[in-house]
Amino acid sequence: MKELKIIGIDHGNASIKTHTGFECKSGFTILNDEPISQKRLLQFESKYYSIGSERFPVKADKTLDEDFFVLSLGAIAESIVDVANGLVGERDIILSAGLPIVNYGRMKERFKSYFIRNNIGFIYESREYLINIKDCFVFPQSYSALLTKFSEYKNLPLVNVCDIGGGTCDCFVIEYGLLNTSSCFSLPVGAIHLYNNIIQQALALGYHLTESQIQQMILGKQPTFKDEGLFKIVNDTATRFTQKLLSQVGEHGFELRLNPTVFCGGGSILLKQILEENNTGYTEVIEDSFTNAKGFEMLAKQKLLKR
Incomplete structure (x- = not known):
């Protein structure tokens, strides 16, 4: 087996972060065609995703769809790319992620199996990747x-x-x-609840705050x-x-x-x-x-x- 690369990812409802210092909004826009800019552009299974361009609504269970898996591919690419020459090659990955302590025991195995997959091919910012997520360790958030x-x-x-x-x-x-x-x-x-409250008050005055x-x-x-x-x-x-x-x-x-x-x-x-x-x-x-x-x-x- 190839050398294992450990990547710590914090899958927050507001933003997704890695231990290497990458951060973006927890969301993406699906594009019909390839855009001009390749910045944070992910091509996966014949779709284009602009990673971090918007934020999803709050999700109590992030394993119910593929959204956070797709987001994680962008985070993984940001963590393993060799900027010097752009060569990535096939990599074996161990993801290390977390769950809120109150959900940890109930959702740990589901969160783990959600990520473990082999032969994941994608393109991120014009670079080709082939990764195998060999394991996913799940730990309690906050305590970590x-x-x-x-x-x-x-x-x-x-x-x-x-x-x-x-x-x-x-x-x-x-x-x-x-x-x-x-x-x-x-x-x-x-x-996010604080933001929504303020946005509604601003809209009542005729202003749209981001x-x-x-x-x-x-x-x-x-x-x-x-x-x-x-x-x-x-x-x-x-x-x-x-x-x-x-x-x-x-x-x-x-x-x-x-x-x-x-x-x-x-x-x-x-x-x-x-x-x-x-x-x-x-x-x-x-x-x-x-x-x-x-x-x-x-x-x-x-x-x-x-x-």
Whole structure:
């Protein structure tokens, strides 16, 4: 068997990320004909896909169709291409991916079998690929992200962990470095719900805001020519959203005032300032949006060493 290439992929509802630093929206546009630009263009099974050109609606089960498999081909290509000479050749791949902790036990085997396939031929950005996905390791999200900070919290009696993603907020407790499985829960709210709320308020004023513009406004930047009260709408809505989210986390028995809380995920990074202002206890936001994907890759390497 050829040398195995491990690729950690975070299949988020808002964006797909790899441990190598690739990121794009979790979606694509299907094109009838080959376009002028080859940037992020995938040709697979006689179809053209513009990877990352749009975002799919939130999917609770990503194995029900081929969408996230197609997205993963673009992410794989971005991770293995030899930019120097464009030669790729046949590659054997081990994917390392993750699921929310609350769905992990129920969906682990289904997610794994969804990806394992041989003789997958496709063209990405004019380069031809032939890959074999020999295995897919599946790990709990958020816990994998915490690996990057594990040494700082492994000796503490209790740490709250909240992963604010695109579609959900997944939470659990770590006690002396060990996951308390009975503490796990998921709230059906994430950054995408915040975007949709703001977009509807802007439409009522006759303006169409994009998710990218909303993100920039929350971060204090100026992505539009006029304000027209939109900054106030964005910031007030983001603050209310965050306060409600923290309240819901507290209602599930998480003591946020006495125990340290670690926030991870793209939504946490976006709302970092608001989280720090509104959470009354010790708060840390892991600002690397690729931590889950990096954690998946680290765990896959450890698993292979034990074989």
